[in-house]
Amino acid sequence: MSSKVSSSDIAVAVRGLSKAYFLAHQEKQTTIREAMVQKARNPFGKAARETFWALKDVEFDIARGDVVGIIGRNGAGKSTLLKILSNITRPTRGYVDLFGRVGSLLEVGTGFHLELTGRENIFLNGAILGMRKREIERQFDAIVDFSGVEKFLDTPVKRYSSGMFVRLAFAVAAHLNPDILIIDEVLAVGDAEFQKKCLGKMQDVAQEQGRTVLFVSHNEAAVRRLCKSAIYLKSGQVDFIGTPEQAFAAYRAQRSESGFDPSNRRHSSGKMQLNNAYLSVDGIATNELVSGIKPVLTLEVEVKESFKFYPEVMMRDANALPLLFSPLGLSSGLHYRLPPGEHALSFELNWPVMAAGRYSMDLALAELAYGFYDYLEEALAFVISPSTNPITGWQFEQSRAQGSVLLEMKELSIVPRPGAPSPVR
Amino acid sequence: MNAHTIQNDAPQRPYLRVQPDTGWLALNLKEIWRFRDLLSTLATRDVKLRYRQTALGVIWVILQPLLGAGILTFVFNTLLKAPTGGVPPFVFSFAGMLAFTLFSSILTKASTSLVQNAQMISKVFFPRLILPLSVTFSSFLDLAVGLVVMALLLLFYGIMPGFGLLLLPLWMFFITLLALGGGLFFGALMVSYRDVQYVVPVLMSLLTFASPIAYSVSLVISRLPMASRPFYFLFNPFASLLEAFRWSIIGRGDVQWGYVAFAALVSVAIFIVGALAFKSMEGKFADVI
Numbered sequence: 129m130s131s132k133v134s135s136s137d138i139a140v141a142v143r144g145l146s147k148a149y150f151l152a153h154q155e156k157q158t159t160i161r162e163a164m165v166q167k168a169r170n171p172f173g174k175a176a177r178e179t180f181w182a183l184k185d186v187e188f189d190i191a192r193g194d195v196v197g198i199i200g201r202n203g204a205g206k207s208t209l210l211k212i213l214s215n216i217t218r219p220t221r222g223y224v225d226l227f228g229r230v231g232s233l234l235e236v237g238t239g240f241h242l243e244l245t246g247r248e249n250i251f252l253n254g255a256i257l258g259m260r261k262r263e264i265e266r267q268f269d270a271i272v273d274f275s276g277v278e279k280f281l282d283t284p285v286k287r288y289s290s291g292m293f294v295r296l297a298f299a300v301a302a303h304l305n306p307d308i309l310i311i312d313e314v315l316a317v318g319d320a321e322f323q324k325k326c327l328g329k330m331q332d333v334a335q336e337q338g339r340t341v342l343f344v345s346h347n348e349a350a351v352r353r354l355c356k357s358a359i360y361l362k363s364g365q366v367d368f369i370g371t372p373e374q375a376f377a378a379y380r381a382q383r384s385e386s387g388f389d390p391s392n393r394r395h396s397s398g399k400m401q402l403n404n405a406y407l408s409v410d411g412i413a414t415n416e417l418v419s420g421i422k423p424v425l426t427l428e429v430e431v432k433e434s435f436k437f438y439p440e441v442m443m444r445d446a447n448a449l450p451l452l453f454s455p456l457g458l459s460s461g462l463h464y465r466l467p468p469g470e471h472a473l474s475f476e477l478n479w480p481v482m483a484a485g486r487y488s489m490d491l492a493l494a495e496l497a498y499g500f501y502d503y504l505e506e507a508l509a510f511v512i513s514p515s516t517n518p519i520t521g522w523q524f525e526q527s528r529a530q531g532s533v534l535l536e537m538k539e540l541s542i543v544p545r546p547g548a549p550s551p552v553r
Numbered sequence: 554m555n556a557h558t559i560q561n562d563a564p565q566r567p568y569l570r571v572q573p574d575t576g577w578l579a580l581n582l583k584e585i586w587r588f589r590d591l592l593s594t595l596a597t598r599d600v601k602l603r604y605r606q607t608a609l610g611v612i613w614v615i616l617q618p619l620l621g622a623g624i625l626t627f628v629f630n631t632l633l634k635a636p637t638g639g640v641p642p643f644v645f646s647f648a649g650m651l652a653f654t655l656f657s658s659i660l661t662k663a664s665t666s667l668v669q670n671a672q673m674i675s676k677v678f679f680p681r682l683i684l685p686l687s688v689t690f691s692s693f694l695d696l697a698v699g700l701v702v703m704a705l706l707l708l709f710y711g712i713m714p715g716f717g718l719l720l721l722p723l724w725m726f727f728i729t730l731l732a733l734g735g736g737l738f739f740g741a742l743m744v745s746y747r748d749v750q751y752v753v754p755v756l757m758s759l760l761t762f763a764s765p766i767a768y769s770v771s772l773v774i775s776r777l778p779m780a781s782r783p784f785y786f787l788f789n790p791f792a793s794l795l796e797a798f799r800w801s802i803i804g805r806g807d808v809q810w811g812y813v814a815f816a817a818l819v820s821v822a823i824f825i826v827g828a829l830a831f832k833s834m835e836g837k838f839a840d841v842i
Contacts, residue, residue: 212571213571214677214678215569215571216678217839218573219573226567226568238672243605248598248601252594256673258678
């Protein structure tokens with residue numbers, strides 16, 4: 129593990145970097161009256177504050193021309209790190225030295241204005257990203273070409289489809305020419321074809337132009353393809369630096385056997401707590417499922433104060449994009465009020481056929497309509513392994529970018545033409 | 554220095570060091586200069602967007618001060634019979650309105666510029682001062698259009714401005730400083746406390762009446778007891794600048810030069826205080842906005 133490199137060709141040096149956020153802890157006020165009562169009792173009192181270290185003593189060096197992936201789960205501090213590297217926010221302790229002009233792309237299309245035309249937005253967005261006007265003019269044709277929206281250049285972007293919007297926005301950003309490029313998860317948007325184009329462009333940027341790239345992603349394939357090394361962040365600290373393969377191995381190894389991990393971002397009221405969760409098939413707990421099999425989800429809940437709650441499940445795909453959502457209270461009116469103590473709740477997951485690949489689940493104990501007693505992001509991770517269609521030999525996999533959920537179609541009829549929809553009688 | 558030392562201290566100077574707030578208070582003008590294209594692009598965006606999807610478009614630039622001056626003329630001169638020293642009341646209040654519009658539009662827009670561009674602040678780095686600075690441009694453009702209308706009014710009424718006209722840019726400068734100082738202060742404060750966005754309009758409507766737009770300063774002063782007269786100028790430095798601005802245009806009016814000088818000093822002071830307040834809160838913008 130070599131976290132330090134020869135100082136003459138360093139592009140980024142991070143030393144003792146820490147960032148604290150102060151979270152105000154307030155009794156939640158659900159009505160204006162309650163809020164006023166509390167304000168009246170304690171008009172000038174500050175709410176109790178808790179210090180939360182989003183980053184703690186992070187240190188690493190990045191050599192000039194390296195492409196480095198930053199991985200870690202939601203709440204691990206990736207976004208905070210990128211914001212500090214981009215000079216958007218300052219650290220609480222420590223510092224970052226940047227040897228070269230930095231361009232960062234934390235969001236596609238920041239500052240895009242819906243009322244402005246595509247052409248106007250290219251200049252606006254370019255300027256916001258730190259490009260000089262002359263630079264944008266010089267690259268204008270290349271930007272338009274890359275985006276593929278030349279026909280709509282003088283149309284306000286509010287009339288664009290979301291795909292066109294993203295293309296144009298990425299096209300501007302792709303022609304930003306900094307020495308150090310910082311990119312956050314932007315490839316999670318756009319269609320597969322365009323994603324491929326973006327990855328290709330990033331590869332060019334790194335290889336041919338010798339730029340340093342820092343790249344946050346959940347997309348293992350993309351990180352492996354683009355990056356020489358990867359940094360695995362865990363709970364605000366550097367857990368591992370090495371090859372992408374090793375980093376992802378470390379990332380996966382953090383989970384317990386059952387796939388449950390309570391160390392992610394959590395919003396908890398303290399009234400109820402999710403102590404454990406696991407999937408099982410035929411009564412055997414596992415985090416490796418086979419496509420097409422419907423498992424049982426068990427939640428181990430510790431009730432401290434008895435309140436009415438309902439469980440909520442949100443499933444994410446390998447890119448951490450939300451895929452399936454089950455708000456039991458809202459969709460089926462299902463709710464519980466359990467006496468204080470520990471309880472295990474089991475549910476059959478009646479999900480459609482899922483593509484093979486990695487998945488995770490956000491688990492929540494929701495308060496009816498108001499919020500959460502406990503919410504754990506990416507609490508449960510599991511793998512669905514491919515099952516081969518016995519007849520065609522086809523395998524449904526996330527990595528093919530054909531989607532993650534199988535759409536089943538039933539044949540209704542086959543009628544010879546001309547027999548278009550039969551007229552209404 | 555040996556380039557091959559494997560050490561923490563880098564041999565070359567970093568292009569940029571991101572570190573905790575050092576309490577360094579100078580305005581980073583070099584950085585603003587580096588981002589001058591962003592400044593001009595945002596200023597143009599502001600102008601382009603303002604009258605899109607409006608039926609009357611640019612006519613509003615002329616209509617707004619005309620209507621404002623008309624209302625004030627009606628209230629103060631027609632109903633309350635405030636004297637204007639022989640100047641046609643509408644010309645008198647229109648000149649006042651131009652100064653007031655410059656002041657209030659810069660202050661109001663500068664103070665909301667940060668919150669309105671919250672997304673940009675949390676996702677991109679650029680000198681934050683660019684946002685409040687960029688909005689002044691469209692206010693100047695409005696003033697330019699207003700001054701053309703003013704010239705037509707002067708022609709129509711046969712009023713000749715004197716050499717005082719040459720001093721007009723000076724008053725514009727101090728009014729801008731004063732408005733920007735307030736705008737920077739309120740804008741920075743609004744990032745943490747959205748309450749400010751309700752306070753600013755109230756302050757502005759108070760100032761509409763507390764400033765000598767449709768009446769002359771001497772009218773207010775004559776109603777006040779001698780001992781309390783300086784307080785009017787003390788608490789409303791804008792009043793003296795407005796009076797001087799109008800004097801430059803219509804060549805008449807009783808300008809109290811001592812108070813104008815005082816107001817100019819206050820403008821500079823308020824700008825500095827506003828800029829320092831902005832600078833000291835700037836570091837937290839991205840975290841709290």
